[in-house]
Amino acid sequence: MNARHPVDAAKDSLAAPALYEQVAERLRTRIYAHELAPGAWIDEQGLADEFGISRTPLREALKVLAAEGLVVLKPRRGCYVAALAERDLDEIFPVLALLEGRVAEEATRRLAGLEAGVGPLASADFSRLAEIHAELERHAAAHDIDRFFAANQRFHSALQELAGNRWLSQLIDDTRKFLKLTRRDSLRLDGRLKQSLAEHRAILAAMKKQDAAAAALQMHNHILSGRAALAKLLTQP
Amino acid sequence: MNARHPVDAAKDSLAAPALYEQVAERLRTRIYAHELAPGAWIDEQGLADEFGISRTPLREALKVLAAEGLVVLKPRRGCYVAALAERDLDEIFPVLALLEGRVAEEATRRLAGLEAGVGPLASADFSRLAEIHAELERHAAAHDIDRFFAANQRFHSALQELAGNRWLSQLIDDTRKFLKLTRRDSLRLDGRLKQSLAEHRAILAAMKKQDAAAAALQMHNHILSGRAALAKLLTQP
DNA sequence: CTGGATAATACTGTATCCATAATTATGAAT
DNA sequence: ATTCATAATTATGGATACAGTATTATCCAG
Numbered sequence: 178m179n180a181r182h183p184v185d186a187a188k189d190s191l192a193a194p195a196l197y198e199q200v201a202e203r204l205r206t207r208i209y210a211h212e213l214a215p216g217a218w219i220d221e222q223g224l225a226d227e228f229g230i231s232r233t234p235l236r237e238a239l240k241v242l243a244a245e246g247l248v249v250l251k252p253r254r255g256c257y258v259a260a261l262a263e264r265d266l267d268e269i270f271p272v273l274a275l276l277e278g279r280v281a282e283e284a285t286r287r288l289a290g291l292e293a294g295v296g297p298l299a300s301a302d303f304s305r306l307a308e309i310h311a312e313l314e315r316h317a318a319a320h321d322i323d324r325f326f327a328a329n330q331r332f333h334s335a336l337q338e339l340a341g342n343r344w345l346s347q348l349i350d351d352t353r354k355f356l357k358l359t360r361r362d363s364l365r366l367d368g369r370l371k372q373s374l375a376e377h378r379a380i381l382a383a384m385k386k387q388d389a390a391a392a393a394l395q396m397h398n399h400i401l402s403g404r405a406a407l408a409k410l411l412t413q414p
Numbered sequence: 415m416n417a418r419h420p421v422d423a424a425k426d427s428l429a430a431p432a433l434y435e436q437v438a439e440r441l442r443t444r445i446y447a448h449e450l451a452p453g454a455w456i457d458e459q460g461l462a463d464e465f466g467i468s469r470t471p472l473r474e475a476l477k478v479l480a481a482e483g484l485v486v487l488k489p490r491r492g493c494y495v496a497a498l499a500e501r502d503l504d505e506i507f508p509v510l511a512l513l514e515g516r517v518a519e520e521a522t523r524r525l526a527g528l529e530a531g532v533g534p535l536a537s538a539d540f541s542r543l544a545e546i547h548a549e550l551e552r553h554a555a556a557h558d559i560d561r562f563f564a565a566n567q568r569f570h571s572a573l574q575e576l577a578g579n580r581w582l583s584q585l586i587d588d589t590r591k592f593l594k595l596t597r598r599d600s601l602r603l604d605g606r607l608k609q610s611l612a613e614h615r616a617i618l619a620a621m622k623k624q625d626a627a628a629a630a631l632q633m634h635n636h637i638l639s640g641r642a643a644l645a646k647l648l649t650q651p
Numbered sequence: 652c653t654g655g656a657t658a659a660t661a662c663t664g665t666a667t668c669c670a671t672a673a674t675t676a677t678g679a680a681t
Numbered sequence: 682a683t684t685c686a687t688a689a690t691t692a693t694g695g696a697t698a699c700a701g702t703a704t705t706a707t708c709c710a711g
Contacts, residue, residue, distance in 0.1 A: 194489065276512075459663095
């Protein structure tokens with residue numbers, strides 16, 4: 178989890194983030210880039226020197242990363258970059274599929290205006306989704322994986338926002354953050370880009386039909402499909 | 415999340431927990447007991463003095479608690495105990511219901527031996543569940559809420575273990591930890607004990623019939639039922 | 652008596668320092 | 682030469698000290 182609190186994110190947005198938070202961010206970047214490789218020992222003094230800071234804020238940052246699961250703290254033995262096994266993926270993806278499926282379901286309900294209280298959301302929201310999807314189509318056609326990846330993230334984020342459940346979003350974000358440890362990008366697999374696009378279309382179609390259950394199912398399959406692609410990628414990189 | 419890493423819990427069980435971890439635990443206890451009330455400011459120096467330690471490990475502990483969502487860190491303004499609103503409960507319980515429902519589903523599948531690879535788990539596991547349930551029945555009859563509460567926790571834990579998905583368990587544990595901020599115990603509500611018991615019976619019955627979907631549904635309803643009880647408790651305490 | 656500016660105070664954030672435990676290197680004995 | 686014991690080194694965990702900023706108190710003006 179982020180240092181910002183999950184639900185009640187008390188962000189005085191103009192307040193400069195504390196040093197330990199900046200350090201945590203820098204470390205995340207390095208870990209994701211495998212510049213700090215999985216299993217690698219983290220040299221506190223070395224990094225502190227390199228960052229030009231003392232060990233104190235660095236160690237606080239490590240506590241945060243440990244809570245996120247990006248590093249493992251071994252008492253009296255130091256800190257190591259977390260490594261996630263095949264088994265972890267097998268356990269994580271189904272859960273992620275469950276959560277994201279629920280997001281799709283809720284988002285669809287919200288769009289359909291079936292939710293009590295809130296009332297029907299403007300269809301502007303749907304066009305926003307459609308807009309992002311159009312981007313996906315374009316980037317896929319151009320085989321621009323990086324932009325596709327970015328747009329894909331925006332798509333899922335937009336959906337989460339639509340679903341309007343902060344806790345649900347939080348758990349998904351936490352999970353995805355952890356998953357980024359693999360760095361392997363299943364989109365690079367041969368037919369995966371096209372396949373992913375097709376799955377997105379199916380999700381969007383279900384939402385358009387205001388079929389929440391179908392949207393959930395399609396999203397669920399979409400995530401598991403990502404898992405399968407990743408598995409293939411790991412056997413033949 | 416806990417300071418122990420979610421998946422790869424590196425616990426050299428005989429290693430004494432670091433001081434910051436012990437401190438975190440003491441703070442959790444105080445927070446749950448509302449000895450540190452929601453919204454209250456946390457006096458670092460004061461607590462450090464009281465615990466007979468320096469501010470360093472205390473601050474590290476606070477970072478951990480912040481990651482768990484139990485406290486909120488405001489840059490340059492200090493640390494405050496998190497307060498969760500009615501809306502948070504409305505967002506959290508459905509997610510918890512989803513997750514616990516999945517646990518029931520997976521556990522049932524495992525019991526039924528439908529899972530590939532692992533093979534049918536010994537029916538000893540089911541009798542263990544049944545045993546815990548018998549305890550629940552007894553404590554309910556005796557109106558021993560505390561023991562009922564404890565046995566209830568064991569029941570859910572046993573189920574999680576059966577389901578065998580560590581990530582799923584982790585998310586549930588995180589969520590429950592956060593929920594404990596309310597401290598309000600829905601079991602204290604008038605007919606809730608009996609009702610909860612009935613729901614447990616339904617869950618167990620579904621599992622016995624090896625009906626995973628039904629088990630999931632019953633568990634789902636069980637959790638949401640807990641939410642409803644809590645809501646009632648908050649209007650008329 | 653109220654409002655605002657300035658000074659005093661207190662607390663957070665960071666750096667430095669020290670003690671202790673773990674690891675590695677060294678040496679002696681079998 | 683191998684193995685065990687012991688010493689040296691290094692890193693972690695914790696305490697203390699210091700700087701900078703937010704908050705509170707005080708005082709003066711209107």
